[in-house]
Amino acid sequence: MCQRIIFVCLLILTLGTGCTSKAALDNNQTAQTDNAPASKSDQPQYNDERDPFEGFNRAMWNFNYNYLDKYFLKPVAHGYNDYVPSPIKTGVVNFVDNLDEPSSLVNNTLQGKWKNAATSGGRFVINSTIGLLGLVDVADMMGLSEKSESFSEVVGYYGVPNGPYFMLPAYGPKVTRELATDWIDDLYFPLAELSTGQNIIRLALKGLNARVAAIPQERLLDNSLDPYSFVKNAYLQNVEFKLHDGKVPQKQENDDIDDYLDELD
Structure with a gap:
């Protein structure tokens, strides 16, 4: 969380x-x-x-x-x-999700999903510029829906x-596969450039968004x-x-x- x-x-x-x-x-x-006394048969069986x-x-x-x-x-x-007003909540979700687009670009590429990789790259460029650092999902309005991959x-x-x-x-x-590999997604720009404090805030916002959902x-x-x-x-x-x-x-x-x-x- x-x-x-x-x-x-x-x-x-x-x-x-x-x-x-x-x-x-x-x-x-x-x-x-x-x-x-409880016998072994009384113990929960998984x-x-x-x-x-x-x-x-x-x-x-x-x-x-x-x-x-x-x-x-x-x-x-x-x-x-x-x-919290809906526009602010939506902006927070968009901002946090936008930081993951470069890792999705790489991960889509590694699976040979070239179109999805191009979409992730395009979304990051568009939303980071026109979308005010990702606060507004302009790319989605243009028909480029999110293609998240870990x-x-x-x-x-x-x-x-x-x-x-x-x-x-x-x-x-x-699952164990996620525990062993999730850290790799944090090695890509811009996540790799975040300080410890910034990364904690990012994780907190991500957890909050998930809990609200x-x-x-x-x-x-x-x-x-x-x-x-x-x-x-x-x-x-x-x-x-x-x-x-x-x-x-x-x-x-x-x-x-x-x-x-x-x-x-």
Whole structure:
């Protein structure tokens, strides 16, 4: 979310990688009331191959969703969304997204997407000049829609799998491929020229924009049977959607649905 806060070790010590879901905790409390020690069969069983560290990830989700988001990110996002004028919010989104256009140019090129690469380059030039440093998306008005690509999608295009799913404290969901490659996108101009403070502000604005965009989904998430699984499956589907430019193979799409139904069972 706002920035990559690395205090995983501390949270492991305090929460433990074997932290259980709310339902599992209720079961344990019932067992303790009956003075019967919980057996191994009473412990939560996780069998999602995409999520081999689910116990740890659920602990991080509990921290992110029930504490960090509930008491800080959600109030900030709603206040920003309710009281900041729409033109300013749109300008902030445009400005932050414009900084990523050069990396999209390179990443599209590395995948042989020449037209998309030219579009990304054209968008950066047009929006950085006529669009007042990216505050106004003039390129989109001219028919040049955004063709965002990350280096993670580049290596995925050449066959590197997602790898295990992780729920990071404060930052949110990621797959291993993204964790290993996201830093490369920051090496390109103009991101490479930003100071540490400027980059923190950029990440904070990017996180704020993402959190505001998620407001319409809050009720759906809150009413889901298992919010953790809901977010995980939605995120992994989005990773595949971006990797295949919206054309996810039908077999893979069906497998994702089957995995989600299996988790609910």
